[in-house]
Amino acid sequence: MIAKQTNQKAWFMVLPVFLVVAFSAVIPLMTVVNYSFQDTFGNNQFFWVGIDWFKDLMHSERFHDAFLRQLLFSGIILMIEVPLGIFIALAMPKKGWGVPVCLISMALPLLIPWNVVGTIWQIFGRVDIGLLGHSLASLGFDYNYTQEPIAAWITIIVMDVWHWTSLVVLLAYAGLCSIPDAYYQAAKIDGASRLSVFRYIQLPKMQRVLLIAILLRFMDSFMIYTEPFVITGGGPGNSTTFMSIDLVKMAIGQFDLGPAAAMSLVYFLVILLLSWVFYTVMSNIGEESSNGGA
Amino acid sequence: MANITLKEIAHSYTGYSDNPDDYALKKLNLTWRDGGAYALLGPSGCGKTTLLNIISGLLTPTSGQVLFNDEDVTHLPTEKRNIAQIFQFPVIYDTMTVFQNLAFPLKNRGRTKTEIEPRVIQLANMLGLEKDLYTKAQHLTADAKQKISLGRGLIRQSVNAILFDEPLTVIDPQLKWELRSQLKYLHKQFGFTMIYVTHDQTEALTFADEVIVMYEGEIVQVGTPEALFERPAHTFVGYFIGSPGMNIAPCELHGNRAVIEGHEITLDCSYREQPASAKVEVGIRPEYLSLAGPGQAGLPVKIVKVDDIGRHKIARVALNSREFHVVMPELASMTGDQASLIFDTAHTNIYVNDHLIAGEQP
Numbered sequence: 315m316i317a318k319q320t321n322q323k324a325w326f327m328v329l330p331v332f333l334v335v336a337f338s339a340v341i342p343l344m345t346v347v348n349y350s351f352q353d354t355f356g357n358n359q360f361f362w363v364g365i366d367w368f369k370d371l372m373h374s375e376r377f378h379d380a381f382l383r384q385l386l387f388s389g390i391i392l393m394i395e396v397p398l399g400i401f402i403a404l405a406m407p408k409k410g411w412g413v414p415v416c417l418i419s420m421a422l423p424l425l426i427p428w429n430v431v432g433t434i435w436q437i438f439g440r441v442d443i444g445l446l447g448h449s450l451a452s453l454g455f456d457y458n459y460t461q462e463p464i465a466a467w468i469t470i471i472v473m474d475v476w477h478w479t480s481l482v483v484l485l486a487y488a489g490l491c492s493i494p495d496a497y498y499q500a501a502k503i504d505g506a507s508r509l510s511v512f513r514y515i516q517l518p519k520m521q522r523v524l525l526i527a528i529l530l531r532f533m534d535s536f537m538i539y540t541e542p543f544v545i546t547g548g549g550p551g552n553s554t555t556f557m558s559i560d561l562v563k564m565a566i567g568q569f570d571l572g573p574a575a576a577m578s579l580v581y582f583l584v585i586l587l588l589s590w591v592f593y594t595v596m597s598n599i600g601e602e603s604s605n606g607g608a
Numbered sequence: 609m610a611n612i613t614l615k616e617i618a619h620s621y622t623g624y625s626d627n628p629d630d631y632a633l634k635k636l637n638l639t640w641r642d643g644g645a646y647a648l649l650g651p652s653g654c655g656k657t658t659l660l661n662i663i664s665g666l667l668t669p670t671s672g673q674v675l676f677n678d679e680d681v682t683h684l685p686t687e688k689r690n691i692a693q694i695f696q697f698p699v700i701y702d703t704m705t706v707f708q709n710l711a712f713p714l715k716n717r718g719r720t721k722t723e724i725e726p727r728v729i730q731l732a733n734m735l736g737l738e739k740d741l742y743t744k745a746q747h748l749t750a751d752a753k754q755k756i757s758l759g760r761g762l763i764r765q766s767v768n769a770i771l772f773d774e775p776l777t778v779i780d781p782q783l784k785w786e787l788r789s790q791l792k793y794l795h796k797q798f799g800f801t802m803i804y805v806t807h808d809q810t811e812a813l814t815f816a817d818e819v820i821v822m823y824e825g826e827i828v829q830v831g832t833p834e835a836l837f838e839r840p841a842h843t844f845v846g847y848f849i850g851s852p853g854m855n856i857a858p859c860e861l862h863g864n865r866a867v868i869e870g871h872e873i874t875l876d877c878s879y880r881e882q883p884a885s886a887k888v889e890v891g892i893r894p895e896y897l898s899l900a901g902p903g904q905a906g907l908p909v910k911i912v913k914v915d916d917i918g919r920h921k922i923a924r925v926a927l928n929s930r931e932f933h934v935v936m937p938e939l940a941s942m943t944g945d946q947a948s949l950i951f952d953t954a955h956t957n958i959y960v961n962d963h964l965i966a967g968e969q970p
Contacts, residue, residue, distance in 0.1 A: 499666050500699040502686040504760060505716035514701045514712075 349575035367576035377577065379552065380560040381584075384536060387471075387556060391535040394475050396528060399482025404516070406487055417487075420480040432544025435473040439545070459546060463553035466546045470554060473541060478534065482527045489523035490516060525596045529589055536585055557581055610676040610768045612640040612663060612801065617672035619658055624670055633658045634825040635672070640769065643799040645792070647816035649806060651848070655825040656805045660771045663803070664691045676768055693771040694761040697778060698753035702746040706737055709745050710759045717764075731759050734790065750778050758787070762794065769801040776811065788815060809849050821845050837893070838955065843962045846891050852922060852933040855897065859890040861958065864967075866890050869928045871907045876953045877967025882960055889959045894933040896952035899923060899942060906948030914942070925949060 350367055352360040371377050406416045423431075439459050441447040450457040459466040493515065501511045539558035542548065548555035548563070555563075561581065565574035619633040628634060633655040640646060648656045661667040662674060665686035674682045681689055692713075701709050710728045732738045735755045740748060745756055754775065761770055772791075776784045792815060795802050804815050812819050813833040821829045821836065821844070828842040829835075840846035846854030860867040864878035868890060882888050900906055909925040909932070923934040925947065932949065958965055 494697070494699075496695045496697060496699050499661075499686075499693070500695060500757070500760070502666065503664065503691065503693045504713040505687040506712070507716070510716065514703060518702045 346575045346578050349571045350579055351572075353572045363572065367572045368580070370573060371576050371580060376552075376560065380555055380557045383553075383555065384557045387467075387538070388532055388535045390471055391474055391478075392528060392531060394471070395479045395482050395531055396524070398475070399479050399527065400486050400520070400524075402479070402483045403486035403490055404512070406483070408491070417484070420483050422480075423477050424480050424484075426477070428540035429544050431473065431477050432541040435469060435476075435541070436545045439469050461550055463550055466550060466554050470542050470545060473545070474535065474538070477541070478531060482531060485523045485527040486520055489520035493519045521596070521599065525593065528596065529592055532592060533585060533589060536588070610679075610801075611642050612769060613673075613675040614638045614659075614662070615673040615675060617659075617662060617669045617674065619655075619662060619667065619669045631670070632825055633662070633669075636827050638820070638827065638830070640801055640803065642801055645795050645802045645804070645815060645817045647804045647806060647812035647819045648822060649809060649812040649819055649848070650822035651807055654822045656807075656822055657773055659822070660693065660773055660803065660805055663769065664693045664771055665689045666693075690764075690766065690768050691771060692761040692764060692767045692769075694757050694773065694775045696774045698750060698757045700745040700753050700756050702744070704745055705742050706732070706745050706748070706756055707741045709756050710737075710763055713760055713763055727763060727765075731763055734794075735759050735787075751780065751783055754778055755787075758791075765798065767800060769803060772802065772804040774806055775804075791815065809851075813849075821848065823848075839957065839964065840891065841964045843889065843891060843959050846893075846957075846959075850893060850895075852894055854891045854893050855932045856889050856891045856959070857927075857930050857932070859888055859958075861888050866956075866958070868907070869930055871927065873907070873951050873956075874953065875956060875958070875967065877969055879958055879965065879967045886960050887962070889962075891957045891959055892951060893955060894922065894935040896955040897932060897934040898950045898952070899925070899934055899936060899947040900950055901942075902944065902946035902948060904948045906950040909947055909949045911942060911945045911947055 351362060351364060353363045354360045402420075407413055426434075438444045439447045439457075441451045441458050447457060447459075456462070457465050459469045497515050497519075498511065501515060506514070537558055538556055539562070542554050542556060543559055543562075546554045548559045557577075558581075561574060561577055564570050564577065615637060616635055617633065617637075618631055618635045620631045622630055625631070648659065650656050658667065662669050665674075665681070665684060665688075668683065672682075673680055676689070701712065704712065707728055710731060711724045714724045714727065729738070729741070732741050735758065737752065737755055737759065740752065745753065748756070758775060761772075776787060779787060788811065791802070791804075794800070802815075804812070806812050806815075813836075817832065818830060819833055819836055820827055821842075823842065823844045829840065829845045831839075831841075836845055836849050840849065840854060843854070843856050846856060857868050861879050861882060864875045866873050866875055899909075899911075902908065907927055909927045912924040912926050912931065914921050914923045914936075921936045923936055923942075925932050925934055927949065934949070958967065
């Protein structure tokens with residue numbers, strides 16, 4: 315009897331959490347879900363369309379293109395930033411005055427707001443007044459990110475590497491610093507090469523922080539919006555129209571609430587699914603073949 | 609296989625300095641015979657690990673030379689010295705199996721698979737790791753991980769020396785005893801030079817033929833376990849070795865008579881007069897003190913407490929305000945709290961400024 319009363323009271327204790335989660339996540343998400351099954355012609359009039367928007371989306375070339383562009387972008391970003399970040403972290407000093415200098419200069423790009431970063435690179439790359447664009451043009455390179463899709467991609471990728479590699483560096487560095495000296499000493503005693511030290515000590519010990527780094531960089535790059543919007547606005551043509559840019563065009567530019575809602579949900583589920591895949595694969599890397607013999 | 613000589617070795621973690629207090633290891637000379645079993649004993653922070661790391665080359669000493677036989681290896685990197693070292697906490701390669709962990713030091717030195725395999729299996733059997741040979745090392749218990757660390761230290765058969773840096777700290781007592789006897793057995797069988805760092809006197813005394821006692825960066829005594837017990841060269845060795853440690857009491861010395869707290873005892877030897885500023889102390893093991901009934905020959909003491917620790921009893925007695933520990937046979941019984949304290953003068957040592965001095969037989 316007494317136990318039952320205690321249980322009833324406990325519900326009140328979790329009520330605030332329920333409310334916060336409801337207002338911050340469940341209700342907004344359900345609004346989007348609601349839109350995705352309906353069509354509207356203004357006047358706040360809605361018509362039930364079932365899963366038509368989802369069907370359309372699956373067959374939409376525009377969506378496929380944006381999705382592939384997005385995958386390619388995230389892939390390139392991870393391929394560059396993760397190895398580069400690890401490399402820089404390995405090269406950073408472990409003690410002395412170099413440590414704060416490196417840490418602060420690494421942290422600086424992370425502190426700059428997204429649209430400021432976009433603006434910096436937008437101006438930096440301009441052929442008429444930008445240091446980078448003008449220099450390249452003077453050297454005879456055909457670089458113009460407003461005209462050339464390749465130039466636009468390179469600009470956005472270099473910008474993202476400049477902006478976010480630091481995050482991987484800082485995480486990898488934290489992982490490296492947590493390795494006790496005894497491991498390096500034992501490796502010397504065992505006669506391990508520099509490569510073996512990396513392969514058998516540093517990389518396994520960094521596994522957890524690298525998982526976080528990869529997840530964060532994947533999610534962020536997959537959702538990138540502000541910087542390409544400021545630099546190229548999705549152009550030239552549609553060449554840098556990533557999913558979030560496309561989504562905003564659809565929802566706010568064309569006011570197609572239904573298709574945009576359907577796309578939002580698919581977008582969200584794709585991120586969730588891919589993050590889960592990364593997490594599962596990386597958590598299991600160390601476990602493979604662990605039951606080989608025994 | 610080599611004799612290892614430390615010549616004028618000193619080390620300071622802050623670089624060269626004229627102030628001897630900056631040195632974690634003060635100038636010392638020492639030779640480790642090939643095939644010897646040594647223990648480095650001392651409290652935490654006395655420079656044991658520093659000394660070990662200098663031998664293995666993980667540290668370059670601030671001054672002095674390290675010689676293997678006659679070759680100067682002071683600046684030779686660790687991997688070229690052919691030294692094995694085992695650390696206090698288990699170091700294992702997480703992603704490797706137990707087999708790969710054990711084989712790693714051999715593989716790095718270019719041994720072939722046919723050489724490695726029998727050796728690994730033999731060692732795994734000896735350490736009781738044979739069941740887990742193909743399991744990932746990270747899934748094992750702390751005990752097993754430390755066994756792997758030990759195994760990686762023992763796998764090479766031609767090392768100059770094997771250095772143990774308190775390797776059994778994380779191991780539980782029963783297994784600790786087993787592993788220590790196994791190390792002892794390996795030493796007998798293969799004749800490796802072994803240097804064993806510990807702050808546990810039982811470990812040091814059971815493992816080693818010769819014990820080096822360190823205190824505040826200096827070597828205070830090198831000797832067999834018996835010598836350390838019978839004739840501690842420094843009051844610290846007296847305190848540190850034995851349980852309870854040696855009784856040390858200030859005294860006045862007049863030839864062959866020592867005056868302790870106003871009571872006189874006659875010693876076997878006579879000693880030269882010491883300057884007035886010197887700190888003169890008498891030291892005697894609790895095992896060499898005995899108690900008799902009150903009023904008999906001996907120093908009149910008050911019994912403060914008697915602890916029965918199984919094989920014998922330890923009495924704490926007070927001579928005025930100074931306390932002594934006395935080891936008594938288990939069946940001894942005292943009535944009342946007054947007794948006479950009797951010194952076994954053959955085992956009574958005199959220390960001047962903490963160092964043992966020799967007397968002259970009359």
